[in-house]
Every structure is written in structure tokens, then in C-alpha cells.
Amino acid sequence: MSTTDEKPFDLLVRRMTWEADDVLSVELVSPDGKPLPDWTPGAHIDLHTGDLVRQYSLCGDPADTAHYRIAVLKSPESRGGSSFVHDELRPGATVTVRGPRNHFALVDADAYVFVAGGIGVTPLLTQAREAGARGRPWQLWYAGRTRSTMAFGEELTALAAHGGTVELHPKDEHGRMDLRRVLGGLPEGAHVYCCGPQALMDGIAEVCAELGAADRLHVERFAGVVVPSPEGGESSFEVECSRSGQTVTVGPDESIVDVLDDAGIYVDASCREGVCGTCETGVLGGVPDHRDTLLSPAEQEAGDVMMICVSRCASKRLVLDI
Numbered sequence: 001m002s003t004t005d006e007k008p009f010d011l012l013v014r015r016m017t018w019e020a021d022d023v024l025s026v027e028l029v030s031p032d033g034k035p036l037p038d039w040t041p042g043a044h045i046d047l048h049t050g051d052l053v054r055q056y057s058l059c060g061d062p063a064d065t066a067h068y069r070i071a072v073l074k075s076p077e078s079r080g081g082s083s084f085v086h087d088e089l090r091p092g093a094t095v096t097v098r099g100p101r102n103h104f105a106l107v108d109a110d111a112y113v114f115v116a117g118g119i120g121v122t123p124l125l126t127q128a129r130e131a132g133a134r135g136r137p138w139q140l141w142y143a144g145r146t147r148s149t150m151a152f153g154e155e156l157t158a159l160a161a162h163g164g165t166v167e168l169h170p171k172d173e174h175g176r177m178d179l180r181r182v183l184g185g186l187p188e189g190a191h192v193y194c195c196g197p198q199a200l201m202d203g204i205a206e207v208c209a210e211l212g213a214a215d216r217l218h219v220e221r222f223a224g225v226v227v228p229s230p231e232g233g234e235s236s237f238e239v240e241c242s243r244s245g246q247t248v249t250v251g252p253d254e255s256i257v258d259v260l261d262d263a264g265i266y267v268d269a270s271c272r273e274g275v276c277g278t279c280e281t282g283v284l285g286g287v288p289d290h291r292d293t294l295l296s297p298a299e300q301e302a303g304d305v306m307m308i309c310v311s312r313c314a315s316k317r318l319v320l321d322i
């Protein structure tokens, strides 16, 4: 897990392409032709879409420093992100982005099993390519509603010629994907990467737990998980800012990042749902109550960083490195 202090920057929309029903890919380039910041498979960028900031996985080629590619599904429940891209963004427009950052990096493993649901295929596409480049065997299982809704199917099938296997699983042809079959032959030492709808990620987590492989599962979420409030409701707690010496009180219905902002202590925040990592902050004292979906159990236990947009305090007071 790394903390970055990168600033937003502008990119030019060079091309938009229909990749599948309701899926547009967007190719972004630097307006002055300078190389774009490096990234690794699994990385995402923050894209400013009107008043909102949304996270999209990079799904191009990391070796190509002239272009970024993202793919955006038009969601009927869109709160502005995907409808902005589909209905307003056009080639020639300038967009503001930040990143890339990677909380879904490919660890070194003997083999990889990738499980994609719908647009969740985007980070896995680049990871499958990387697995092949590392000379490791890989499988990619890709579920979608219908074949016409599944972006990058042909690209993946071509990729499978380089050391992997790809199984496309349109639901209207094959029914629901059997996750026990997907992980039934999980090779020893293989790591599982999953991105897609919540139900798919929950199902894969359940099967991994049954197989004793929970510590080899990596998931990428683009929406926060709703954590139920503890019995009796949330409590207030104090946050001491070690650098400024200021102390603030965070009420039951407030977030740390908002209270700090009100006190004139600005911390970068993007998703505000605990999924992007922008607000990651060092912890110098106290016990964080982690509510994000980024930190691994080991990172949570270490307790030296936390996402202050959603996470709270399990003790009376936190001391943060801000």
C-alpha cells in the first residue's frame, strides 16, 4: 500500500469506442504529448466527471506511456459518473484525472485465477497479460449477462494464446457461473483476483474460505461496503493532528475527513467510500476502526494507516500524521 501525493492533471480524450452493449472505452492522451505517469496492472485513475470523481481501472498497455485506456459501463443507477462519460464526454474534450494508483497489484505467485463479472474485467485484462508476460499459468473466467454485453472478449481470447485460458460465460447461454467449478481445481500457490458485482465477489470469497485460500484472494471494489453501525450507535471520538497540534471531535454522524476540513485541515479525498485510497493517512496513536475495502486484514491489524473518509476510532482518541 503506498501513499501518493499526486496532483490532478488534464488529459485529452483522443478516441471513444463501443466495446460492448453500453460499454464505451475512452482513450486519453497528454495534451502536450509528454509521457503519462507509469502504472502497473490493476491500477485505476480518478476521473472528474462533472461534480463527481469516479475511479476507473486502466485497461490499456502499461508499456504504452502515450495513452491511457479506461472502459465505462453506462449504469442505469448512475449518479453522474457513467452518464457523464456516455452522454457528455466526446473526443477532443479535456478531462481532469488523478493517479494512477494501484490497490489491486498482482503479487508474485505460481499461477493466477482471474474471475471477472461484467465491466469488472477491465483490471483483470491487464493482469492476465502481465501473468503471461511473467511466464505464469493463468485462467480467466468471465461472466456476463449476454455475449454482446461482454467487453474485450476477443482481446482476451487472443491473449489466451500466451499461456492462459479464457472461459466466457454469458448467463443467457450457460446460466449462472458455478463458482465451485471455477475454483475447483485451484492450483497450489495460485492467487485469485476477482472484480465484478458484489454478489460475485462475495461468492468467490465464500468458496476461497471453504478451500482455505482466503489469504490468496484479492478483490477490487468500486463502491463502498455499507458497514452496519455498532449496537447502540456510533460514538464520538477525538482526533489529534500531530503536525498542527490541533485536536477535533468527530461526532457519531460525521467523518474524520469532513471534520478536519471544517477545522481548516485539508486532506485529499476522492471517492469518500473507502475504495480509492486517496485519503490514506498515517496513524501514530489510538486504535482505528477500519471501514474501508482497501486494506488487507494484515494491514488493518498493523494499524499504521487508515482511510479517514469512512474509518472511525475503536478507542477514545486517534493521533494522525497530519
Ligand code: FES
Pocket (backbone or CB within 6 Å): 268, 269, 270, 271, 272, 273, 274, 275, 276, 277, 278, 279, 280, 292, 307, 308, 309, 310
Ligand atoms: Fe477514497 Fe477515502 S477518499 S478511500
